[in-house]
Amino acid sequence: MSSAIHPEQIFRPEILGLSAYHVPPATGMIKLDAMENPYPLPPVLREEIANLMMQAPINRYPDASAASLKTSLRRALTIPDDMSILLGNGSDEIIQIIAMAAAKPDAVLMSVEPAFVMFRMIATFTHIRYVGVPLKNDFSLNLELMLNAIAEHQPAVIFLAYPNNPTGNLFDPEAIKKIIAAAPGIVVVDEAYQAFADTSFMDELSEYPNLLLMRTLSKSGLAGLRLGLLIGQPKWLEQLEKLRLPYNIGIMTQLIAEKVLHHTAVLSEQAEAIKSERAKMSTFFATMKNVEAYPSKANFILFRVNKASQIFQALKQRRILIKNLDGTHPLLENCLRVTVGTPEENSQFCTALQSLLNEIA
Ligand SMILES: *Cc1c(COP(=O)(O)O)cnc(C)c1O
DSSP: OGGGOOHHHHSOHHHHTOOOOOOOOOTTSEEOSSOOOOOOOOHHHHHHHHHHHHHOOTTSOOOTTOHHHHHHHHHHTTOOTTSEEEEESSHHHHHHHHHHHHOOTTOEEEEEESOOHHHHHHHHHTTOEEEEEEOOTTSOOOHHHHHHHHHHHOOSEEEEESSOTTTOOOOOHHHHHHHHHHOSSEEEEEOTTGGGTSOOSGGGTTTOTTEEEEEESIIIIITTTOOEEEEEOHHHHHHHHTTSOTTOSOHHHHHHHHHHHTTHHHHHHHHHHHHHHHHHHHHHHHHOTTOEEOOOSSSEEEEEOSSHHHHHHHHHHTTEEOEEOTTTOGGGTTEEEEEOOOHHHHHHHHHHHHHHHHHHO
């Protein structure tokens, strides 16, 4: 009898209706689709990590509170002493923890559109109603629309990525402050790309009691470790901490992240290299006809062409993988997103794009 039971009878309809987050195969490709830092750690540091791994007591559970790692994060990121830290298996897990905690029957999770797709997806996972407020055509915040939506929907949580993904721009900080002041619930400023932006809401944490700040090590060179963090007033984080699964940060992640955080100069030099390549690529885009590239404070550039899907496919055939955003949102029609890679990778991408634009557009 039980073999006749189908998922449709058991699982929530909104889960059945989801399409899984698609990660395209990238073996042998120039991988410029996922905002990874293209640079490996220096050999000396990798050897130190190898030694750490040799000693690691992997038969034991990791430190559940990751106290030592938190101390290193506090120092490396200059987190104010009176703010607490919550660690996640990537910041994706933190978004999920916040959404789970806030998902009362009529609660709303709000973000802008286009934004990081996981805000919407995780709202669906956790059964909290999602409201996406459109950005302006230039991808800036539509403050009036946002304030109206806040008044109408009374969101429990608002997520704003600063800089925004997939658009790469920083929203006006004054507009964000007005949103924080108007919000009836918490506002999470997601600073996944802070390493490339030279600006932060860290100093505003003490000013706005309903502000929480999210960071990740993923875009700065440690995507494989999966470590994200939330920073904010203890009264919020104490509650969220209850939803964190006991050993969500593995021992390898704890040890390696802590080691690398004692060498932050390595990461900041890599971020500087990425920023200077970003500037070169922007210059390149500016010289090209039939391309509109948007200003970026992140480690990727959003650009618009005439036939995005054709260009995307043709690049893929040349073993260059970027992200096709055409069709994902009306404001992103014919838009593509390229992650800033090494100078070699970027120049291969630019050369290929140039010749494809001559052929196709
Ligand atoms: C990449 C990204 C994240 C997720 O990062 P992880 O820490 O790797 O889970 C969160 N927010 C934004 C805006 C991102 O682009």
